[in-house]
Amino acid sequence: MTRIHRKKITTSALVVVALAGLAWAFMDYRSWLSLGPGGVPYNLAGWAQVTWFRLWKHDPLDTTLFDRNIGQPGDVRGLGELLARAGPRPHIDPHPIPHRQRDQHGDEPARQELKQVFDDKVKGDALLLTYRTSQFERRNEAVSLREPDKGNAATNARGEIAHIHPSDGSMHMTLSPSDAKKVIEAGWGELHALAGQNGRLPATYMMIYSPRNREEIAVAAQILEAAVTYAAGRPVKAPSLADPTAP
Numbered sequence: 001m002t003r004i005h006r007k008k009i010t011t012s013a014l015v016v017v018a019l020a021g022l023a024w025a026f027m028d029y030r031s032w033l034s035l036g037p038g039g040v041p042y043n044l045a046g047w048a049q050v051t052w053f054r055l056w057k058h059d060p061l062d063t064t065l066f067d068r069n070i071g072q073p074g075d076v077r078g079l080g081e082l083l084a085r086a087g088p089r090p091h092i093d094p095h096p097i098p099h100r101q102r103d104q105h106g107d108e109p110a111r112q113e114l115k116q117v118f119d120d121k122v123k124g125d126a127l128l129l130t131y132r133t134s135q136f137e138r139r140n141e142a143v144s145l146r147e148p149d150k151g152n153a154a155t156n157a158r159g160e161i162a163h164i165h166p167s168d169g170s171m172h173m174t175l176s177p178s179d180a181k182k183v184i185e186a187g188w189g190e191l192h193a194l195a196g197q198n199g200r201l202p203a204t205y206m207m208i209y210s211p212r213n214r215e216e217i218a219v220a221a222q223i224l225e226a227a228v229t230y231a232a233g234r235p236v237k238a239p240s241l242a243d244p245t246a247p
Contacts, residue, residue, distance in 0.1 A: 038097050072154075078179055117221045142160045172206065175204050
């Protein structure tokens with residue numbers, strides 16, 4: 001085989017690889033867009049950023065990242081026993097941002113009922129909680145501490161507690177290490193694939209799967225209560241604004 005022939009074969013192979021790469025990029029970009037906006041620009045630059053982040057993903061079911069913090073100061077345990085979630089875990093899209101599940105979504109009535117659970121919690125603990133735009137999602141409203149500086153510094157979440165993703169009904173919450181481990185082991189959620197990475201997200205920043213029925217909405221409410229307990233650094237009694245004895 002002559003040098004010219006070898007060069008032609010090499011050039012052809014590079015062209016095939018380049019075309020395959022472009023085809024993958026085009027399909028992956030369209031798949032990413034289908035997730036909807038998240039915490040990065042909703043354009044080609046955002047997709048490129050997320051593609052880079054994919055190199056740093058870790059196992060979302062691996063709790064060793066925060067196991068050493070269980071039982072340490074700030075690890076407020078808010079959850080009792082959790083029944084195991086029925087069925088397999090949902091399929092989570094490989095793009096870490098936005099972090100979304102692809103199947104097993106709750107229907108619209110279930111999502112409205114879940115939203116009511118969040119609204120009732122904020123209203124019931126109005127001295128402690130409020131809604132603010134999520135610092136992580138940058139679009140969704142997040143349940144947050146009114147006074148983040150008075151919250152549990154161990155959360156590393158600057159007062160943000162939880163938010164719902166309207167597109168799929170899943171949620172993000174920051175839980176205590178003990179409660180995060182319990183939620184993962186019972187199958188109700190998993191860590192964000194970038195949790196604890198370079199200070200971007202808290203080590204226990206996690207997805208709670210979309211509730212599919214009222215029983216699962218009740219579990220989500222229980223986990224939300226635990227997230228508020230962790231953020232506050234203590235159990236919360238839901239004081240009323242009109243209650244003169246409220247702390």
